[in-house]
Amino acid sequence: MSNLTGFVKRLRDIMRNDAGINGDAQRIEQITWLLFLKVYDAKEQDWEWDDEDYVSIIPEECRWQNWAGDDKSGRAMTGDVLLNFVNNTLFPVLKGNDVLNGDGTVKIKGIVVTPETPIKKAIVPTTFADANNYMKDGVLLRQVINVIDELDLSDYEESHAFGEIYESILKELQSAGSAGEFYTPRAVTDFMAQMIRPKIGEQMADFACGTGGFLTSWLKELKKKVKTTEDEEKYSNSIYGIEKKQFPYMLCVTNMLLHDLDVPRVYHDNTLLRDVLDYTEEDRFHVILMNPPYGGSEKADVKNHFPNDLASSETADLFMSVIMYRLKKDGRAAVILPDGFLFGTDNAKVNIKKKLLREFNLHTVIRMPGSVFSPYTSITTNILFFDHTHPTEETWFYRLDMPEGYKHFSKTKPMKLEHFQPVMDWWDNRQEINEDGFDKAKKFTAQQLTEELGYNLDQCGYPHEEEEILAPMDLIQRYEEQRASLNAKIDRVLEEITALLGGKPE
Numbered sequence: 001m002s003n004l005t006g007f008v009k010r011l012r013d014i015m016r017n018d019a020g021i022n023g024d025a026q027r028i029e030q031i032t033w034l035l036f037l038k039v040y041d042a043k044e045q046d047w048e049w050d051d052e053d054y055v056s057i058i059p060e061e062c063r064w065q066n067w068a069g070d071d072k073s074g075r076a077m078t079g080d081v082l083l084n085f086v087n088n089t090l091f092p093v094l095k096g097n098d099v100l101n102g103d104g105t106v107k108i109k110g111i112v113v114t115p116e117t118p119i120k121k122a123i124v125p126t127t128f129a130d131a132n133n134y135m136k137d138g139v140l141l142r143q144v145i146n147v148i149d150e151l152d153l154s155d156y157e158e159s160h161a162f163g164e165i166y167e168s169i170l171k172e173l174q175s176a177g178s179a180g181e182f183y184t185p186r187a188v189t190d191f192m193a194q195m196i197r198p199k200i201g202e203q204m205a206d207f208a209c210g211t212g213g214f215l216t217s218w219l220k221e222l223k224k225k226v227k228t229t230e231d232e233e234k235y236s237n238s239i240y241g242i243e244k245k246q247f248p249y250m251l252c253v254t255n256m257l258l259h260d261l262d263v264p265r266v267y268h269d270n271t272l273l274r275d276v277l278d279y280t281e282e283d284r285f286h287v288i289l290m291n292p293p294y295g296g297s298e299k300a301d302v303k304n305h306f307p308n309d310l311a312s313s314e315t316a317d318l319f320m321s322v323i324m325y326r327l328k329k330d331g332r333a334a335v336i337l338p339d340g341f342l343f344g345t346d347n348a349k350v351n352i353k354k355k356l357l358r359e360f361n362l363h364t365v366i367r368m369p370g371s372v373f374s375p376y377t378s379i380t381t382n383i384l385f386f387d388h389t390h391p392t393e394e395t396w397f398y399r400l401d402m403p404e405g406y407k408h409f410s411k412t413k414p415m416k417l418e419h420f421q422p423v424m425d426w427w428d429n430r431q432e433i434n435e436d437g438f439d440k441a442k443k444f445t446a447q448q449l450t451e452e453l454g455y456n457l458d459q460c461g462y463p464h465e466e467e468e469i470l471a472p473m474d475l476i477q478r479y480e481e482q483r484a485s486l487n488a489k490i491d492r493v494l495e496e497i498t499a500l501l502g503g504k505p506e
Contacts, residue, residue: 008031038149118263203240357392357449396442
């Protein structure tokens with residue numbers, strides 16, 4: 001078994017010497033497309049074993065096994081030859097463009113996708129649509145490829161171990177500039193998947209799936225229920241994801257392949273660009289687990305896809321409407337939303353909350369500490385659990401306090417699943433809790449929430465902010481996290497301004 005422990009560090013050390021890699025985000029994106037091709041090659045070898053008529057969608061010259069492998073004979077491509085191949089043959093072909101000979105004839109035909117192309121083949125050009133090769137040193141690129149090619153994904157134990165390594169790569173997104181928005185802490189996704197209690201035969205969706213955290217947690221929880229071959233088939237077809245941005249989409253597809261989903265139903269698309277009134281029963285799901293993007297402002301052409309009374313400009317609000325329109329009768333949902341949704345009083349927010357309480361059973365709201373998503377954002381968030389069974393009659397609110405010994409979650413002290421234990425202990429034996437004169441857990445009737453509180457769901461919140469006196473090193477760590485959060489916001493605003501001006505960010 002190859003040395004997996006230092007896998008990420010070895011790649012990082014090589015890439016630091018390449019002039020084309022500028023920062024963590026580019027380094028991770030570079031690793032990701034190489035990993036995708038390595039993982040996809042391993043899957044294709046399995047598919048060829050199972051089906052002797054299997055034909056790869058990737059031309060032979062561009063398949064990983066035929067250009068990336070190095071048998072140490074000195075024949076492997078490196079230097080300028082390798083760079084030329086990657087930039088002028090591999091990428092054009094995988095993006096669907098023909099590579100021509102000097103006389104203009106086709107040398108290698110670009111990948112072609114038709115409506116009949118199976119998902120497991122169509123994901124290749126979709127994954128590479130906006131991918132980039134940032135490396136400029138072909139010798140260093142060869143070194144990176146060799147490290148990745150050492151992975152033996154045919155070995156069950158090594159493949160499983162690498163799945164854990166991949167998790168560490170995804171965690172690095174939290175410090176990779178604005179890419180942090182695509183990663184929800186694993187403790188949170190695992191908790192939500194556990195409390196939603198998956199069943200064999202159900203299909204779960206995430207309409208802004210990022211790197212696939214919720215899909216992964218759902219699969220991990222559902223796997224415990226698999227007993228038969230029929231169960232295994234239903235397990236493999238139990239997820240559906242949509243991701244708008246290219247980079248997290250690529251990470252997600254690779255993630256699903258690593259979890260042995262041969263046909264990952266994950267699509268590169270924008271959920272908000274379809275009229276919600278057009279959804280039919282076939283578009284609905286038994287379970288929805290999501291952390292919708294929040295803080296964004298949508299243009300009029302996006303809002304036009306929603307009924308006037310629900311047409312908020314806030315991205316998270318629009319996703320909340322999509323979730324309600326796409327949840328099956330008797331279906332269940334768990335959704336992360338910022339505090340602004342709970343206490344918001346603008347017409348669209350109130351109307352969305354009216355629809356939620358009148359048509360769905362909002363049974364539980366978990367208030368989470370503000371630093372759960374640190375360092376990317378300090379916005380305080382909540383988990384709303386609801387089902388499509390009957391109108392809301394009563395809603396429980398529970399405030400999850402910081403665990404003992406913690407003042408603040410951080411990169412070095414992240415939230416863990418065990419920190420949700422107080423909620424899990426309370427979940428099946430609910431009681432109202434009052435601490436120091438403040439409600440920690442309390443039940444409200446629908447009448448109280450609507451008539452007395454005017455759809456203000458900001459209940460059992462954090463009573464006050466305590467002044468923190470930190471040790472010098474902790475203060476530096478806090479400053480670095482706040483700076484990373486601010487930088488991410490600045491990057492996002494600059495991207496939006498650049499887009500409005502019709503340009504492309506460098």
